Amino acid sequence: MAQEKIKNIMALSSLTLGKNEQVILDLGDHYVGHFSIDMKSVDSPMDAPLFLHLKFCEIPIELVENSDDYDGLLSKSWLQDEYMHLDTLPQTLELERRYSCRYILLDVIDTSPKWKVQFSNPTFVAQSSADLKKVKPVKTGDKMLDRIDQVGLKTLQDCMQRVFEDGPKRDRRLWLGDLRLQALANYATFDDQNIVRHCLYLFGGLPAEDGRITTNIFTSTEPIPDDTFFYDYGLFFVSTLSDYYEHFKDKQVVDDLYESAKNEIESALQAVNENDLVEFKQDFFVFVDWNMDFDRHTCAQAILIYALRQFISLAKLEDKQEDVLHYQAILNKLITGAKEQLFDSNQGLFWSGEDHEVNIASQVWMVLAHVLSDDDNKKLMDNAIEKLFPVHDIATPYMYHHIVVALFESDHYHDAVKLMKEYWGKMVDGGADTFWESFNPDDPAASPYGSLSINSFCHAWSCTPVFIIRKYITKEYDK
Amino acid sequence: MAQEKIKNIMALSSLTLGKNEQVILDLGDHYVGHFSIDMKSVDSPMDAPLFLHLKFCEIPIELVENSDDYDGLLSKSWLQDEYMHLDTLPQTLELERRYSCRYILLDVIDTSPKWKVQFSNPTFVAQSSADLKKVKPVKTGDKMLDRIDQVGLKTLQDCMQRVFEDGPKRDRRLWLGDLRLQALANYATFDDQNIVRHCLYLFGGLPAEDGRITTNIFTSTEPIPDDTFFYDYGLFFVSTLSDYYEHFKDKQVVDDLYESAKNEIESALQAVNENDLVEFKQDFFVFVDWNMDFDRHTCAQAILIYALRQFISLAKLEDKQEDVLHYQAILNKLITGAKEQLFDSNQGLFWSGEDHEVNIASQVWMVLAHVLSDDDNKKLMDNAIEKLFPVHDIATPYMYHHIVVALFESDHYHDAVKLMKEYWGKMVDGGADTFWESFNPDDPAASPYGSLSINSFCHAWSCTPVFIIRKYITKEYDK
Incomplete structure (x- = not known):
């Protein structure tokens, strides 16, 4: 995986992603909290669900490692991956779980040959009891x-x-x-x-x-x-x-x-x-x-x-x-x-x-x-x-x-x-x-x-x- | 994947499943609708999330095929897989999406070495507008x-x-x-x-x-x-x-x-x-x-x-x-x-x-x-x-x-x-x-x-x- 281009986050909604296309969001620092993002389909009507993989990473090396290959001593369940199907768009995806990360990989496993997905308004609400x-x-x-x-x-x-x-x-x-x-x-x-x-x-x-x-x-x-x-x-x-x-x-x-x-x-x-x-x-x-x-x-x-x-x-x-x-x-x-x-x-x-x-x-x-x-x-x-x-x-x-x-x-x-x-x-x-x-x-x-x-x-x-x-x-x- | 034993559904809650263990539920006929199931952890306290894969299949051959290997013309998103992390148990998992299936694979990707998951009360609420x-x-x-x-x-x-x-x-x-x-x-x-x-x-x-x-x-x-x-x-x-x-x-x-x-x-x-x-x-x-x-x-x-x-x-x-x-x-x-x-x-x-x-x-x-x-x-x-x-x-x-x-x-x-x-x-x-x-x-x-x-x-x-x-x-x- 190579980060081909570094763009300003304001450019996110100008990207459209299809099958096997990815974008990495960089929060600029480490945070703990909840993530949400808006998604809509572009091109032809959405003729299949969106199958999306998200990965939350504290450091860049986690982005490069494939969670499927993980074979460590601790439970694989700790790797901060999510896989989800979204049957209809537009939709705001609000993930229920809490993540600890600086980097968020949006990994489009599949849309369909006829349409792509466009992301906007990525929001990470950080939380801590310390100020x-x-x-x-x-x-x-x-x-x-x-x-x-x-x-x-x-x-x-x-x-x-x-x-x-x-x-x-x-x-x-x-x-x-x-x-x-x-x-x-x-x-x-x-x-x-x-x-x-x-x-x-x-x-x-x-x-x-x-x-x-x-x-x-x-x-x-x-x-x-x-x-x-x-x-x-x-x-x-x-x-x-x-x-x-x-x-x-x-x-x-x-x-x-x-x-x-x-x-x-x-x-x-x-x-x-x-x-x-x-x-x-x-x-x-x-x-x-x-x-x-x-x-x-x-x-x-x-x-x-x-x-x-x-x-x-x-x-x-x-x-x-x-x-x-x-x-x-x-x-x-x-x-x-x-x-x-x-x-x-x-x-x-x-x-x-x-x-x-x-x-x-x-x-x-x-x-x-x-x-x-x-x-x-x-x-x-x-x-x-x-x-x-x-x-x-x-x-x-x-x-x-x-x-x-x-x-x-x-x-x-x-x-x-x-x-x-x-x-x-x-x-x-x-x-x-x-x-x-x-x-x-x-x-x-x-x-x-x-x-x-x-x-x-x-x-x-x-x-x-x-x-x-x-x-x-x-x-x-x-x- | 081999179905080692055929058991009555009433025996489900007597099984405990750990990493890479699976069980297939057979509804006995084809249905369209929503699935829920109760889950709890057994053995030591739950020291990691449950990482669960579910696969809903209309015919047995879908159970045998690995969705990761899918390379067909249509979107991979149609394969009825779900991957989810459950941070705490006991919990009733109520899946929001509708599935079309006779067989339901419960595929435990990981618990942790210290505990296993036990399933009970699998419920499939079938729906149709025809009687x-x-x-x-x-x-x-x-x-x-x-x-x-x-x-x-x-x-x-x-x-x-x-x-x-x-x-x-x-x-x-x-x-x-x-x-x-x-x-x-x-x-x-x-x-x-x-x-x-x-x-x-x-x-x-x-x-x-x-x-x-x-x-x-x-x-x-x-x-x-x-x-x-x-x-x-x-x-x-x-x-x-x-x-x-x-x-x-x-x-x-x-x-x-x-x-x-x-x-x-x-x-x-x-x-x-x-x-x-x-x-x-x-x-x-x-x-x-x-x-x-x-x-x-x-x-x-x-x-x-x-x-x-x-x-x-x-x-x-x-x-x-x-x-x-x-x-x-x-x-x-x-x-x-x-x-x-x-x-x-x-x-x-x-x-x-x-x-x-x-x-x-x-x-x-x-x-x-x-x-x-x-x-x-x-x-x-x-x-x-x-x-x-x-x-x-x-x-x-x-x-x-x-x-x-x-x-x-x-x-x-x-x-x-x-x-x-x-x-x-x-x-x-x-x-x-x-x-x-x-x-x-x-x-x-x-x-x-x-x-x-x-x-x-x-x-x-x-x-x-x-x-x-x-x-x-x-x-x-x-x-």
């Missing part, structure tokens, strides 16, 4: 950082609908891993309290039968908790609740959800063995990143420490003295276990798993968990930069977020800014209007699902530069 | 003729909607060639006066700019006359008007449409040359049959005589003495011209065109036009049977109708019944629930459009055995 006008653009003095911020803001805006969605194209639902980062990005920008509170109550109010917090909730019907559980995501319920309180000081929500948070901590602690280390059992899954090839034991230990620390602050807030003492003792043991059994003092790095694998994710999460002193944290990250940089084979902006924050938190400002510009900047250079769910600079065509076209190209967990820039660079936001 | 209960089935004493009559009645019923449609699957509109035969079949069975009158007024009221009667009218919007003209179909407006008056004696309609009929005769007479023979000019098209390989000059001459004879009877009815004399003189010249210039007395057959081609259609139409005396008509058909039978390379039940009627009208009862049983009977033996638009016994997979799947398998012009049987066999109907 970009309310957010002051950053002025970092660095054009690339400013552009990264703009793209990040658009990403966050388009993922803010009735709930925080992970991606408006695919999944379109509330995921805990995304929620935690979206909420932080939101505090620094749109600052919508209601949506975060709403999402927290959904997770707290809809646990699985055994009390565990689900990874995600379906919200387009009556809310339904999914039946999947990630070790890290469950703990991030505690973390999101703690972040929410820190920002809004809204104690009522903590009062209501404290027991849910405690249950989640208890559930996570069941994975701790007699040596005070997290040890995976059969049904444990720790996400961390879409690269599934590195060991996650040490990440899990660090994330447990990270969340438990936040939980203890909630216990103090709730004045649960017994809980404070109980969990503080556990926290100390987890930290000691990590320092004594997982840290390789020769290398100055943490290892992970039985094979003593050294990977970047373990160092990052141990930095974020502040297991070491600030000085030792800085040294740990020095060693990580020396031995594990440049970062490679990390698949998601989600994990890059944690690496960049770990750099800032361990006093590596310039490395942090450099990595952020290299990583998110490379998406910007690649034409991103919104940041992508998955991006491995070493392999830009990679997909966790075996097909690039099923990836979400506006994904919540990728919007975090808007938080990072305001917190660590312009310092206009301090949680 | 089969009002028609007494014939009892010919011949099981095959009785079955042919049943299938013909179902065909006519399913083509009787707001207007007489040519085929409820494809075209779905009012064609003059079909209307003439449908009206006759209707007089012998359902006997609905309003629908014929309505159709006559549509044609008479919506001529082309030059006054000519169109071949067909689009009726699913405000009525629109098509921009195609067939020599024979135009004349059949006169014929249909005359048949209508003969049956109902409703002179008002003739009063209203006499001038339209006269215009059509005048237009047709422009094709007559100085030798009193129809001579084709560039933009003339004479349909007669979908086999386009035989010469049509003599058919056209005969059809003009046939219609002119009926027009003169209308002129007498309207007491237009001048018209009667004028057109009677022309009729005489056309008959003389035919007998003197087109009849080969050596062979005892009519030839056609410059190459003096002898074909079955010319003999049949000359018999129907009663150009010869009854005795000579009988001899003409004797010669046709001897030299041109068995009939071959005739593509449509429409032309077979005229052959069979010509046999009856020329006193060849047994040959007529034999041919009817051989031809329509072969469709019955092939499992026809309704009679097909096109059927060449020498080449059953043939299509006038280059693809069998685009053929209409319930087609108005094929229903005429219900008229023929009642008029010529049981003689319970006499126009």
Whole structure:
């Protein structure tokens, strides 16, 4: 498929399209919403229905891929194709479904040899619960950082609908891993309290039968908790609740959800063995990143420490003295276990798993968990930069977020800014209007699902530069 | 595609279908109408839309053909496929469009690996403006003729909607060639006066700019006359008007449409040359049959005589003495011209065109036009049977109708019944629930459009055995 001519949208109604003819509409930016268009037949009377294929695409590569050939891991139903027959024209086609796109392919499968179709008044009604006008653009003095911020803001805006969605194209639902980062990005920008509170109550109010917090909730019907559980995501319920309180000081929500948070901590602690280390059992899954090839034991230990620390602050807030003492003792043991059994003092790095694998994710999460002193944290990250940089084979902006924050938190400002510009900047250079769910600079065509076209190209967990820039660079936001 | 198991429809809701799984519903007979079905998801929560393909088929071969491979002459949009995404379940899918079918394929393109779809309450609301209960089935004493009559009645019923449609699957509109035969079949069975009158007024009221009667009218919007003209179909407006008056004696309609009929005769007479023979000019098209390989000059001459004879009877009815004399003189010249210039007395057959081609259609139409005396008509058909039978390379039940009627009208009862049983009977033996638009016994997979799947398998012009049987066999109907 080649875009033969670029025309002004006002010229659309001067085109007539017959069998196998196509036109691509470019909205000029990424939007989420509903599409309608007027159609009429020209030439002879319409002696057959119009058979029309529409395809809604976030990035140009989706236009080129043929959905019929899709063979990825996720459902083909996520590809934003519509096929429809229109028995009579003129007609205004108003599509009921919501799409996430910048490009709209109008692909005329057939009219008849005797008539063609003419399109006019294409209308895309964009929707979001966030208003970009309310957010002051950053002025970092660095054009690339400013552009990264703009793209990040658009990403966050388009993922803010009735709930925080992970991606408006695919999944379109509330995921805990995304929620935690979206909420932080939101505090620094749109600052919508209601949506975060709403999402927290959904997770707290809809646990699985055994009390565990689900990874995600379906919200387009009556809310339904999914039946999947990630070790890290469950703990991030505690973390999101703690972040929410820190920002809004809204104690009522903590009062209501404290027991849910405690249950989640208890559930996570069941994975701790007699040596005070997290040890995976059969049904444990720790996400961390879409690269599934590195060991996650040490990440899990660090994330447990990270969340438990936040939980203890909630216990103090709730004045649960017994809980404070109980969990503080556990926290100390987890930290000691990590320092004594997982840290390789020769290398100055943490290892992970039985094979003593050294990977970047373990160092990052141990930095974020502040297991070491600030000085030792800085040294740990020095060693990580020396031995594990440049970062490679990390698949998601989600994990890059944690690496960049770990750099800032361990006093590596310039490395942090450099990595952020290299990583998110490379998406910007690649034409991103919104940041992508998955991006491995070493392999830009990679997909966790075996097909690039099923990836979400506006994904919540990728919007975090808007938080990072305001917190660590312009310092206009301090949680 | 193989139908693995045949189950009772009550078992439908016990099936769960995932990616690439299919089930075919069999309505047990051919129907025209609207379909709805309930759907719900089973197993894990629905974590992706349902992507469903439905295909509505009149005969089983349409189920086997892949619509994607269709490459026929007519628009692909006529294939009765629907592709749809359902974002949430449970849901009742109520399809807006009307379908013509016996078989409904539910083809699950994708659910997701985590859930499947379950169907229940499939509902097909059939529609027709004709009530089969009002028609007494014939009892010919011949099981095959009785079955042919049943299938013909179902065909006519399913083509009787707001207007007489040519085929409820494809075209779905009012064609003059079909209307003439449908009206006759209707007089012998359902006997609905309003629908014929309505159709006559549509044609008479919506001529082309030059006054000519169109071949067909689009009726699913405000009525629109098509921009195609067939020599024979135009004349059949006169014929249909005359048949209508003969049956109902409703002179008002003739009063209203006499001038339209006269215009059509005048237009047709422009094709007559100085030798009193129809001579084709560039933009003339004479349909007669979908086999386009035989010469049509003599058919056209005969059809003009046939219609002119009926027009003169209308002129007498309207007491237009001048018209009667004028057109009677022309009729005489056309008959003389035919007998003197087109009849080969050596062979005892009519030839056609410059190459003096002898074909079955010319003999049949000359018999129907009663150009010869009854005795000579009988001899003409004797010669046709001897030299041109068995009939071959005739593509449509429409032309077979005229052959069979010509046999009856020329006193060849047994040959007529034999041919009817051989031809329509072969469709019955092939499992026809309704009679097909096109059927060449020498080449059953043939299509006038280059693809069998685009053929209409319930087609108005094929229903005429219900008229023929009642008029010529049981003689319970006499126009």
